[in-house]
Amino acid sequence: MIFFIGIKGSGMASLACMLKEIGHEVTGSDIEKHLFTEEQLHLHQIPILPFGAVIPDHSTVIIGNAFKEDFPDVMSARQNPTLTCFRYHEYLGHLMEGYVSVSIAGSHGKTTTSTMMAAMLNVHDKTAYLIGDGHGHLEKDSKFMVVESCEYRRHFLAYYPDYAIITNVDLDHVDYFKDEKDYRLAYEEFSKNVKKEVVCFGDDPQVRGLNIDRPVLFYGVEEGNDLQAKDIVESTRNMAFNVVFHGKDLGRIRLPFVGRHLLWNSLSCIAVGLLEGMDLESIESGLSDFKGASRRFVVEEIKDNVFIDDYAHHPTEVAITIAAARLRYPDKKLVAVFKPHRVSRVLRFADEFAQALLKADFVALCPFTSIDDKEEGIDIDITYLQDRIPGSIIVDENEADAKKLAGLQPAVYLFMSSKDIYGLSDLVKRYQ
Secondary structure, three states, X not given: OEEEEOOOOHHXXXXXXXXXXXXXXXXXXXXXXOOOOHHHHHHOOOOEEEOOOOXXXXXXXXXXXXXXXXXXXXXXXHHOOOOEEEEHHHHXXXXXXXXXXXXXXXXXXXXXXXXXXXXXXXXXOOEEEEEOOOEEEOOOOOOEEEEEOOOHHHHHHHOOOOEEEEOOOOOOOOOOOOOHHHHHHHHHHHHOXXXXXXXXXOOOHHHHOOOOOOOEEEEEOOOOOOEEEEEEXXXXXXXXXXXXXXXXXXXXXXXXXXXXXXXXHHHHHHHHHHHOOOOHHHHHHHHHOOOOOOOOOEEEEEOOEEEEEEOOOOHHHHHHHHHHHHHHOOOOOEEEEEOOOOHHHHHHHHHHHHHHHOXXXXXXXXXXXXXXXXXXXXXXXXXXXXXXXXXXXXXXXXXXXXXXXXXXXXXXXXXXXXXXXHHHHHHHHOOO
């Protein structure tokens, strides 16, 4: 028996599905409130128990990183001498051994890039993946394993991948990292674990400034990258560009998605594909299988309105997501509905959040409601951000506020949060 404490966590749900697929008996506990990650757990017929459930003796216990050592279920598991306990990242580090592993790291774009990478490599050979949107897949004879690798509390130092992607280095998790120097140091420490090659976004000055003592391949659209996209043509539905690798033009590639961030992500995947001997035709075929990641710019069109659900929770992500919506729907009114996560992030980046959100036509903000939003020594609420955004309103997940948002139609409704904002979105849809 493998038992997960906090099984609804995005990475935890992914890992649970993977272990069930290779024959383990899997169950776990969590809060009773519905979370989007449950869908995959139910598909795999994995039981979900409430916190406080008795863990069978002699089980392997995997503890979600959101739960501290003083959490009652964690304390109980640690005190049972028959149980073998791992933190999520510790167990995953062991599991990655034996596969050609690809760690996707960076402040933004990890989930999308991981999903792209898995789609592309699967054209080449069987590919396992663990993605932070609740999806995981593993077969015993998989050759590759793609793992979304989070820098929070330096958890990714438990991984020793063959390849690592660093998509960007943009300060985040300010409740843990002391400053930008400490944040960059974590990535430098992580790079030392890489066995073959570190694939880095060369257009990011912060990434370029990292001290990496492993072989490095830089990708981007600017001159000076080892892998470069040239002659880029973007429309509202697709993109095309030439792939130039170490100065040699390998040919033109066409991909069925839009947004400059998706171009950057696809280049990181192309780099790994080329390093693994894939030809451009196979790479294009694999990337074209990418259908998006859960809660990453998921579009639903209902009558005259568009609903977009996105995981954006950092100012850079919010700005990129709004820009992508503008590109795809240039003639529609854009209503941004944002629910932040962690008071420390809002305190540190309030001005940056405001600057990003003001690019929308109308802004609605949701209060802090998550169990880990509040932090000792920080006494702010959502008005701290609202005061910086003239004309913005505060909305709760209730019928009255849903009607208020619905009154703004026709519009593109952009719901952004790493937390459970999709409940409010569903309420607004009822008034279409």
